[in-house]
Amino acid sequence: xxxxxxxxxxxxxxxxxxxxxxxxxxxxxxxxxxxxxxxxxxxxxxxxxxxxxxxxxxxxxxxxxxxxxxxxxxxxxxxxxxxxxxxxxxxxxxxxxxxxxxxxxxxxxxxxxxxxxxxxxxxxxxxxxxxxxxxxxxxxxxxxxxx
Numbered sequence: 001x002x003x004x005x006x007x008x009x010x011x012x013x014x015x016x017x018x019x020x021x022x023x024x025x026x027x028x029x030x031x032x033x034x035x036x037x038x039x040x041x042x043x044x045x046x047x048x049x050x051x052x053x054x055x056x057x058x059x060x061x062x063x064x065x066x067x068x069x070x071x072x073x074x075x076x077x078x079x080x081x082x083x084x085x086x087x088x089x090x091x092x093x094x095x096x097x098x099x100x101x102x103x104x105x106x107x108x109x110x111x112x113x114x115x116x117x118x119x120x121x122x123x124x125x126x127x128x129x130x131x132x133x134x135x136x137x138x139x140x141x142x143x144x145x146x147x
Contacts, residue, residue: 021120028116033109034081037064041072042081042098042106051098054087058096081105 029036044061045051053061059069073096076082081102087093098106121130 024120025113025116030109030112033112034105037062037068037072038076038081039106039109039113040064041069041076041096042102043110045082045096045098046103046106046110051103052095054090055084055094055096076102 026036029039034042040062041058044058045053055069055073056066058073059066062069064072073082073084077084080099083097083099085095085097087095125133
């Protein structure tokens with residue numbers, strides 16, 4: 001049995017691992033297709049049943065400020081990757097939708113990104129460790145979100 005680790009030390013370990021992995025994944029990300037921030041927006045739309053979110057709800061899911069999200073959405077809309085329209089249930093709101101072209105662009109980037117993630121995660125953790133990591137992270141996320 002190892003000595004007890006403090007919550008702060010466990011957090012530091014998790015945080016440093018996340019930063020290290022994210023830096024490597026960002027370095028390998030296919031930026032010739034989309035930027036990592038653009039991919040994050042596309043991912044969050046892609047996982048919605050209708051591939052649509054209110055721009056305000058999108059802001060709660062990505063790590064960008066609202067003005068940055070608006071500029072990013074405008075850039076992606078100009079490229080035909082996203083569409084913007086008024087929210088029929090709220091005249092002040094804006095809906096953002098992934099277009100068919102956007103789905104194609106997302107999938108192209110996602111395949112390459114998934115290959116990079118898989119190489120790093122399975123290259124350093126066993127299948128049992130990956131399962132344990134996912135369970136622990138989900139438990140922590142749902143516990144903190146439920147407070």
